Amino acid sequence: MSVFKVASRYAKSLIDLSKEHNNLDEIKGDMEEIVSIIKSSTELQAVLKNPIIKADKKLAILNALFQGKVKPEIIGFFQIMVRKGRAELVYATAQEFIAEYNEVKGIVKAEVTSAAPLSDDNLQALRTAIAQQINKEVILSNKVDKSLIGGFVVRVGDKQVDASINGKLAKLERHFAGQI
Structure with missing residues (x-):
C-alpha cells in the first residue's frame, strides 16, 4: 500500500x-x-x-x-x-x-503566480472571486515568477487559469504553428 x-x-x-x-x-x-x-x-x-x-x-x-x-x-x-x-x-x-x-471544513488552497507580488487588496479581491466561484473558503498564496512577463496564473486544486502574457504568447505561437 x-x-x-x-x-x-x-x-x-x-x-x-x-x-x-x-x-x-x-x-x-x-x-x-x-x-x-x-x-x-x-x-x-x-x-x-x-x-x-x-x-x-x-x-x-x-x-x-x-x-x-x-x-x-x-x-x-x-x-x-x-x-x-x-x-x-x-x-x-x-x-x-x-x-x-x-x-472537512470546506477550505481550498489556491495559488496565484504573478510576474510581481500582488497587493493585499488584489489578493483579497482574487480570494473573494475564487470563493464565490467554488463556494468554499479559500487560502490563497502568491508566488512570483518574472518569466510570466505580466498577468497571472491561478491554480485551484487541479484546475488552472492562465491569464499571463507569457501564456498568451505561447498560445499565439501554437496557433500560428498550426497554420503553417
Missing part, C-alpha cells in the same frame, strides 16, 4: 478521534506546528525513516519535542504509529491531517 494511502488512513482516524473529543481545530493547529518542525529538520526526518533506530528512541525524541506542546491525543496517536513500525509516516500523516481538515 502506498505511503499516501496509509498516511491518509491514519489522518482520517485522527480526524475522527478529534471530532469525538470536540477539539478538531486545536488538533489542526498542533498538526501545523508539527509539520513545520519536522519539515525544518532533515535530521528528524532521517531518524523517523531510519529502520535501524529503535522505536523507543524515536518515541523519546517525539516526546521530547512535542510533550506539553501539543494535545495528548496526538502524542498517544504518534506512540501507536511508532510502536506499529510506522514512524516514517508521522510527517506524512500530519500533512494529510491538515488536508483532511481542510476538506
Whole structure:
C-alpha cells in the first residue's frame, strides 16, 4: 500500500478521534506546528525513516519535542504509529491531517503566480472571486515568477487559469504553428 494511502488512513482516524473529543481545530493547529518542525529538520526526518533506530528512541525524541506542546491525543496517536513500525509516516500523516481538515471544513488552497507580488487588496479581491466561484473558503498564496512577463496564473486544486502574457504568447505561437 502506498505511503499516501496509509498516511491518509491514519489522518482520517485522527480526524475522527478529534471530532469525538470536540477539539478538531486545536488538533489542526498542533498538526501545523508539527509539520513545520519536522519539515525544518532533515535530521528528524532521517531518524523517523531510519529502520535501524529503535522505536523507543524515536518515541523519546517525539516526546521530547512535542510533550506539553501539543494535545495528548496526538502524542498517544504518534506512540501507536511508532510502536506499529510506522514512524516514517508521522510527517506524512500530519500533512494529510491538515488536508483532511481542510476538506472537512470546506477550505481550498489556491495559488496565484504573478510576474510581481500582488497587493493585499488584489489578493483579497482574487480570494473573494475564487470563493464565490467554488463556494468554499479559500487560502490563497502568491508566488512570483518574472518569466510570466505580466498577468497571472491561478491554480485551484487541479484546475488552472492562465491569464499571463507569457501564456498568451505561447498560445499565439501554437496557433500560428498550426497554420503553417
